[in-house]
Amino acid sequence: MSNEKLLSIALESAKKAGVEVMKYYRDQSFTANMKSDNSPVTSADIASNDILMDQLQTLTPDIPIISEEVGTVPLAQRKNWQRYWLLDPIDGTGEFIIGSGDFAVNIALIENGWPSIGVIHAPDHCLTYYGQNNLGAFKECNLKNNNSSHQIHVAEYQESRRIKVAISKRQRIELMGQYLSKEFDFDHIALGSCSLKNCLIAEGGADCYLRIGVTGEWDTGASQCILEQAGGTIIDSEFNPLTYNKRDSLLNPDFLSLGNQNIPWKKVIKAHRKVYSD
Template identity: 70%
Template sequence: MNSDKLLDIAINTAQQAGKEVMSYYRGGNFTAEMKADDSPVTSADLASNDIIMDRLKSLTPDIPIISEEVGVLPLSQRNNWQRYWLLDPIDGTGEFIIGSGDFAVNIALVENGWPTIGVIHAPDHRLTYYAQTGLGAFKDNQQASRKISVAPYREERAVKVAVSRRQELELMGQYLNKDFDFEYIALGSCSLKNCLIAEGGADCYLRIGPTGEWDTGASHCIIEQAGGRIFDAEFNPLSYNNRATLMNPDFITLGDQAFPWRKIIRPHKATRTL
């Protein structure tokens, strides 16, 4: 099956899952609990996961799947996978619970250790972001689809930093060079902040704290195809499916590579789980 067909499957599957998520969201008829890692999960997360898993297993039975909401196989059983689907059934579950609308369904295809297809569907915003290696990155608002790219560097303007509504700016600020001017833009889920950078609405995002590979896989493809990059906090590339854990280190999402990022952001020892 060619990449264009796989992209169509990923987009349609994410949108189908989004419809199911919205049935829980609009009615408020969902349950929520805390997982062992102290992150929230709802019945909407699990329903979205079921739809995505069922569709992908049916349409692409030869491609294995890694999902946040399914137990992960040991590295010895998955490290030889040439390609696999990487899922976050709802990125921004906390935003879903509080009703902000800033949540999304994330589906990525990872090939030879790198995301080559990324789809992020934000059902409450009626937006779908998608990308494919060599094709570019796009934003679809249900009326039209347009190609997107990161905002160009201009020395005279402030650097726009995407932040969480509940992020401690003091914690993040210690890694920003105060010789530069910054403008902070608050948004919900990790993937939507990355998409904001991909479409030129912000320039960078510093994620300090735990995330999984499913949090970055889809937006990683979108960012790169839009002209940006994602690194760990020491400016090393992120990796996929080559460690026992699927937890990411701290990471930074960067827009236009013409910015002097190594002067703007101070590298620091990235938190890693081995």
């Protein structure tokens, strides 16, 4: 099956899950609990996961799946997978719970240890971002009277302008300040959902995002493909590439999402010791 067909399946699946998620979101009919890692999960996460698993297992039965909401597959079982689906049924569950709208369904196809397809569907914003290796990155508007798609790129850079830093709505700016060089001027843009902040960089609305804290490979897979196809990258806090399906744990180290590669990032951001949470 071609990657173009797989992208079409991922888009269809993400949008179908998004319809179900919005049913819970609009009438606030969901229940919420805390998982063992103290992150929230709702009945909407589970419903989205069920739809994604059913769609992908039916349409691509030969491609295995890793999902945040399914038990971890041991490394010994998955280490030789040449490709697999990597899912986050709702990225930004906390934003979903408080009603901000900044949440998304994430689907990535990982091939030979790297994201080759990424789909991020934000149903409350009526937006879908997607990317495919050697195809580019795109933003699609899903309004009834305006269903359009266009290619996106990271922002151009001139040395005189301020660097735009995407941050969480509940993130303390002072925390980010310790990692940013005082030689540069910064603006801060608050947005929920890790993947949507990465998409903001991909479409030129921000230049970087520093994630200090626990995330999973499912948080970065889809947006890494989109951001790279738009001209950016995601790396760990020591400026090394992220890895996928290489360790027993599926948790990421601290990471940096970076836009235009002409920005002198090693001067802008102070590297710090990477921490894998196992």
